[in-house]
Amino acid sequence: MRTRAACWVLVFGLFWRGAPARAAGAEEEGAGEAQASLRADTTGFYPLWEGTGHVERAGHLRIGTTGVQAGVAGVLHFGVQPLNFVYRTPNVFAKVQVLRTRTFSMALQAGFFRLLAGASRATFSPLYSTRLDNPDFALSLLPVSASGTLRVGTWLDLHQTATGLITLGSGPLASSLTPGLSVAAELNPLGRHALTLHAAEAGFWAHDLAVLGASYRYRNTWLEVRLGYFYRFTHAGVQAAPLLGIGVLL
Amino acid sequence: MNRAHAAIAAAAVALAGCDWVQYAFMNSIPLEGRLPPGAALDVYIGVDGISWDTLQEATARGGFSGPSWRAAKLITLFPGTSDASWTRTLRTAKTGGYEFEYYDPHSDSIVNGGLAGVGRHITPTVHESLSFEAPYLEAFDYRSNGYLHAFYAYEDTWTSLGESLDNLFLILDGRAETTTVFTAYLLESDVLGHLATPSDCLRMLTMLASRMEEFRRAHPDRRVRYTLISDHGMDFTGIPGERLLDLRQELPKVGVTPVESLGGRDPAQGVFAIPIVHTRVTYLALHTHPALVAEVALRSSGLESVDFAVARLSPPAGPAGAKAGAWFGIWTGGRLSATFGYDALTSSYVLPAGGDFARWDVPIAFASGEPFRLVPDEELFRLTRHGRYPDLFYRARTSLSDLSVQTPADVLLSFRTGWGSVGFRLPADLDSFSGASHGSADSLGSAGILLTEVRELPEVVRADGFLDLFPAVAEHLRRRGVEQVPADPDAARPLR
Numbered sequence: 001m002r003t004r005a006a007c008w009v010l011v012f013g014l015f016w017r018g019a020p021a022r023a024a025g026a027e028e029e030g031a032g033e034a035q036a037s038l039r040a041d042t043t044g045f046y047p048l049w050e051g052t053g054h055v056e057r058a059g060h061l062r063i064g065t066t067g068v069q070a071g072v073a074g075v076l077h078f079g080v081q082p083l084n085f086v087y088r089t090p091n092v093f094a095k096v097q098v099l100r101t102r103t104f105s106m107a108l109q110a111g112f113f114r115l116l117a118g119a120s121r122a123t124f125s126p127l128y129s130t131r132l133d134n135p136d137f138a139l140s141l142l143p144v145s146a147s148g149t150l151r152v153g154t155w156l157d158l159h160q161t162a163t164g165l166i167t168l169g170s171g172p173l174a175s176s177l178t179p180g181l182s183v184a185a186e187l188n189p190l191g192r193h194a195l196t197l198h199a200a201e202a203g204f205w206a207h208d209l210a211v212l213g214a215s216y217r218y219r220n221t222w223l224e225v226r227l228g229y230f231y232r233f234t235h236a237g238v239q240a241a242p243l244l245g246i247g248v249l250l
Numbered sequence: 251m252n253r254a255h256a257a258i259a260a261a262a263v264a265l266a267g268c269d270w271v272q273y274a275f276m277n278s279i280p281l282e283g284r285l286p287p288g289a290a291l292d293v294y295i296g297v298d299g300i301s302w303d304t305l306q307e308a309t310a311r312g313g314f315s316g317p318s319w320r321a322a323k324l325i326t327l328f329p330g331t332s333d334a335s336w337t338r339t340l341r342t343a344k345t346g347g348y349e350f351e352y353y354d355p356h357s358d359s360i361v362n363g364g365l366a367g368v369g370r371h372i373t374p375t376v377h378e379s380l381s382f383e384a385p386y387l388e389a390f391d392y393r394s395n396g397y398l399h400a401f402y403a404y405e406d407t408w409t410s411l412g413e414s415l416d417n418l419f420l421i422l423d424g425r426a427e428t429t430t431v432f433t434a435y436l437l438e439s440d441v442l443g444h445l446a447t448p449s450d451c452l453r454m455l456t457m458l459a460s461r462m463e464e465f466r467r468a469h470p471d472r473r474v475r476y477t478l479i480s481d482h483g484m485d486f487t488g489i490p491g492e493r494l495l496d497l498r499q500e501l502p503k504v505g506v507t508p509v510e511s512l513g514g515r516d517p518a519q520g521v522f523a524i525p526i527v528h529t530r531v532t533y534l535a536l537h538t539h540p541a542l543v544a545e546v547a548l549r550s551s552g553l554e555s556v557d558f559a560v561a562r563l564s565p566p567a568g569p570a571g572a573k574a575g576a577w578f579g580i581w582t583g584g585r586l587s588a589t590f591g592y593d594a595l596t597s598s599y600v601l602p603a604g605g606d607f608a609r610w611d612v613p614i615a616f617a618s619g620e621p622f623r624l625v626p627d628e629e630l631f632r633l634t635r636h637g638r639y640p641d642l643f644y645r646a647r648t649s650l651s652d653l654s655v656q657t658p659a660d661v662l663l664s665f666r667t668g669w670g671s672v673g674f675r676l677p678a679d680l681d682s683f684s685g686a687s688h689g690s691a692d693s694l695g696s697a698g699i700l701l702t703e704v705r706e707l708p709e710v711v712r713a714d715g716f717l718d719l720f721p722a723v724a725e726h727l728r729r730r731g732v733e734q735v736p737a738d739p740d741a742a743r744p745l746r
Contacts, residue, residue: 047275065271083271120276123269125375126383127394129417130276131424135729141279167280172428178280208280232277235468236423237416239277241396243270 038190038219039249040149042077042095043067044161045215045226046243048141049200050182051161053105053149055097064224064247069095081113088119093143103151113141137171157189165202178202182211192220198230209234215243222249273396277420283427291426291472292704294433294479294723295418296390297458298332299440299688301483302697304451311452313459314701318475322707324698325635327654327714328645328691329533329662330482332440335698336386338654339481339713341724343385343733346656351528351673353537353657358513360524365674367528373400388732390435392421403437407445411438411454415461422465426472431726443484444530444685451484479716480698484686485532487694489670495555497525497534497663497671504549504584517541521549523661527673531689534671535659544579547661552584555669557690560646561661563589566602570622574600578646580610592647597627597740599643611637631744635710639691644712646691648738664691708745718742 039057043066044050056062056071062079069079075097084091093111100106117138120130145163152158163180167173182200193216200211215228226245231238302323309315327338334348346352351367353360361367373382387393394400395410395417402410418434425432436458442450458478466474498508507522509515515522523538523546538546547559563579565571566589574591581587588605592598601607601623603616612634614623625633631641650658665671670687688695700711704720714737717724727734 046278047271048278065268083268084275086268087272089275123272125269125397126388127375127396127399128269128273129392129394129421130273131421132276132279132281133391133425133428135731165280167282169282169284172284174282174284176280176282202278202280209278211278230274232274232420234420234423236465237418237420239417239420240413241270241273243274245271 037221038192039221041157041159041186041189041217042069044147044159044182044184045196045217045228045245046182046198046200046211046213046230047081048143048165049161049163049180049202049211050159050184050198051095051107051109051145051147051163052159052184053097053099053107053147055095055107061250062224062247063250064245066226066245066247067093069093081111084113087122088116090114090116104148106146106148108144108146110144111142113143115139115141134171134173137173139170139173140168142166142168151189154190155188157186159184159186163202178206178208179204186217193218196228198228207235213243219249223247224249277424281424281427285427285430285472287471288473290430291469291474292431292477292722293422293462293474294431294477294720295458296336296433296435297439297455297478297480297699298435298437299443299482299484300451300455300478300480300699301443301486301686301694302699303486304448304455304484305699305701307448307452308455308459311456313456318703320702320705320707322700322709322711323635323640324479324700324711324713324716325640325645326480326482326696326698328642328649328664328696329531329535329689330691330696330698331529331531331533331689332481333384333386334654335481335713336389337384338648339479339716340386340389340727340732341654341717341734341737342389342727344652344654344656344735345384345386347526348533348535348655348659349526349528349531351526352655353524353526353535355512355537355657358511360510360526363510363673367673385733387435389727389730390433391425391730392418392433393435393437400437403441404445407438407441411436411442411457414438415457419461419465426469431722433723433726439480442685443486444687446685448484448486448686475703477700477702477704477720479700481713482688483693483695483697484688485667485690485694486686487668488685489530489668489687493555493669494530494672495669496673497527500553500555501525501550504552506546506549512537512539515539521545523550526659527671529674530670530672530687532665532667532670532687532695533689533691534663534665536661536663537657538660540660543660547579547581548584548586550661550663551581553663555665555671556582557664557666557692558582558587559661559663560650560691562650565591568621570600570602573622573624576647578650580646582609590643592643593624594739596624597743599625599627599630601625610634610639610642612642627740628744628746631710631712635744638693640693640696640710641712642691644738644740645696648714651738653738654735665689667692667694710744712741712744714738714741715743715745718745 040054041052056077058074060071069077071077091113095109147161150158165178180202186196198213202209210233213230224247350362517539523536526535547561551559559581563577574593577591591600
């Protein structure tokens with residue numbers, strides 16, 4: 001455990017150490033201005049169950065591992081999850097802003113994921129096992145969610161997402177609808193460096209999954225990096241793994 | 251760090267990040283299967299290195315004692331080491347040698363030698379095209395917690411075990427929705443055997459049993475049936491440092507020159523052999539010139555640390571020689587102790603009367619004037635299964651074949667209890683050898699476990715017959731796309 005902890009401190013330290021140098025130019029212009037120009041989180045970090053109340057502004061493009069998405073008309077963005085695409089899961093999603101005030105934003109999102117046969121075994125490394133194994137059958141996922149972001153203060157954003165995940169099964173898998181709720185508390189949301197605490201529950205009365213995690217986020221005017229560690233709790237066991245997100249903001 | 255190194259490191263992190271995202275995505279999808287209530291769920295768990303004695307202790311304390319359980323002593327191949335044993339038991343694609351380090355006759359060189367070879371045990375496979383793993387691991391639905399699992403298993407075994415059990419049952423919980431057969435592998439049990447104590451292995455088995463029952467209780471709608479299988483025994487002798495030998499230094503004592511290649515050497519000019527010294531085990535593989543096989547076996551069997559050497563022989567003159575196509579010798583104490591032949595047509599062994607079979611715990615007596623005895627494979631299995639060298643003849647014969655390794659040894663040494671071979675040294679405070687080892691052909695290192703709720707079992711099972719006993723596993727491996735190689739024709743003969 002000592003070694004594991006040291007590894008994570010080292011990784012976080014590298015990001016922390018490198019960030020100020022890259023941001024130096026902007027800081028010379030004044031910290032307040034630099035922070036004000038940073039774009040908001042328009043995606044959640046944890047897949048499927050997390051979101052935020054923000055959408056990409058018109059003409060904005062975000063190319064990241066948590067989503068490649070383009071803003072249209074200031075209230076709408078379309079996109080795909082690029083890594084799922086690579087892993088035999090073509091997908092698409094759209095998100096529309098329905099409310100935006102100085103302290104609260106709300107958006108609705110709908111997506112479609114088609115997990116082709118073999119998607120569960122498409123990871124680069126064979127060292128990761130998944131509880132879904134679909135070597136010879138496909139399935140579709142339709143997550144529909146409502147996300148809200150509340151600006152509690154300049155030091156805290158609260159992101160909440162309520163999701164209904166429709167699974168259209170085939171072969172040995174039945175179709176189902178699973179409700180879920182996630183909360184993410186983003187500390188220092190306006191700054192380049194932020195710490196976010198994540199929690200989610202899927203299933204509720206028919207509990208399937210609970211998620212707890214923490215992540216660090218660095219963002220400047222063109223780059224976003226997120227690194228976190230998440231625990232997944234089911235009634236059969238616990239799984240923990242890191243999560244990495246890298247994006248370019250255009 | 252130069253730019254190339256930085257680019258490689260960045261690429262590795264990016265690749266790792268990709269799998270982390272997919273891992274989170276796939277494991278966050280709720281699943282609801284269509285299997286009917288009461289459907290069977292057969293769970294096969296490979297517990298690396300759990301010995302027969304550990305299971306006996308567990309059952310004596312009340313574990314696995316319900317009416318559904320059947321237990322058998324599992325006689326694994328010789329040498330009983332993990333890579334070779336799982337490969338043979340599961341009939342997966344051949345490995346280069348018995349371990350990561352092996353001799354490649356095409357390049358006439360040792361592959362994966364030294365600490366670099368040892369390091370492959372914990373080197374993560376970031377991409378399948380750059381795999382450091384043996385093919386048998388593909389047979390398991392669950393086998394790892396991620397890139398650093400193997401490293402953590404050695405660095406903090408109990409924490410790693412907790413993580414593994416959590417992961418195993420989380421994955422099983424999902425898979426149970428869509429399948430009736432599940433295979434899993436636990437590495438930590440082997441690490442505990444090597445580095446800890448018998449009671450730690452017992453504790454591990456108890457923890458596993460507890461989680462198994464917890465899972466069963468949580469799935470009353472399924473008929474959950476477990477099977478545990480291990481790949482070798484554990485001697486728990488605690489080999490002292492002075493008996494942990496580098497055979498490259500020992501072989502010269504008996505006139506065998508250790509070399510690293512065979513090319514360009516004249517067997518008339520001296521006796522030489524390539525010793526494959528790798529992790530801390532109780533056997534040694536030797537490769538030599540065909541003309542020197544018997545001499546290397548004879549001489550190396552004279553080492554104090556060596557219990558016996560086994561190698562192929564030319565057929566002897568006389569009627570016995572004509573009865574079998576393949577012949578083998580067993581040397582001990584610097585002399586040939588016994589020979590035996592194998593007739594593939596009748597699956598029988600030819601035991602010449604001059605052999606000292608009592609030394610090998612084989613209860614066979616020759617009548618006066620009887621030149622040899624022809625003993626069917628299943629009969630010889632029955633005679634030796636409870637002996638000090640269980641199933642010795644089948645195991646010796648197949649260990650020198652290319653059934654599951656691309657390049658079998660020319661000579662195999664089985665060490666005496668309390669002695670071991672090592673190919674590397676660590677700094678002083680890390681170099682202790684406090685636990686157990688395996689690899690030798692005696693019962694301590696060879697007796698693993700087979701425990702099941704699926705079917706009746708004989709008292710003792712030849713590991714090579716596992717897939718014949720459990721054809722559902724063989725079918726599961728086929729469905730997983732795991733490449734399989736043919737078994738020895740006698741693999742399941744004792745089961746008939």
